[in-house]
Amino acid sequence: GAVVSQHPSWVICKSGTSVKIECRSLDFQATTMFWYRQFPKQSLMLMATSNEGSKATYEQGVEKDKFLINHASLTLSTLTVTSAHPEDSSFYICSASGGRARNEQFFGPGTRLTVL
């Protein structure tokens, strides 16, 4: 299968700081990337969909100024949580589709964000 990496795997930060999470497709070109958020004991919630070179499409209720998504290349998308607060603490998962992996989403291992 296709491989997607995420970095960092976990991060702890102080309230008010910004955190950037990277999502990379390692062996295929990801024309579309997705960002999910998962609270404890809950299902995945889609935050936004991004196509390479275009602005991300955010789901209803997700603040685009709070969660900045950049998909500047076919192998990299970034999610920046700006001015993070404790309520932003969550498990963030990215997935990617495209190229030889166009029929399904391949998931990264996730990033656990804790905001103190």
Added chain:
Amino acid sequence: AQKVTQAQTEISVVEKEDVTLDCVYETRDTTYYLFWYKQPPSGELVFLIRRNSFDEQNEISGRYSWNFQKSTSSFNFTITASQVVDSAVYFCALRMDSNYQLIWGAGTKLIIKP
């Protein structure tokens, strides 16, 4: 509207028992895909199976088997002779042919006791 329902929030069985996880979906599309994913405590999603709407053949992979029934809009997952390592949260998901977005069920937490 599309929807995926996993009615079982949590299932607990003793090792070596068989267990079935239910998944019921709703869609008006004729072409769609169904998925099962495993999420162990580490959090990383593990892809288990994808089935398209035109393929109703049941699938068996080792101790895992899947029963796809379009007549009841169900795509159930059975683990035979369960093992402690099967303990995880299992998600069923639906995707339309028209886009890549996945519609997720709420997940079923499976606990296998030794």
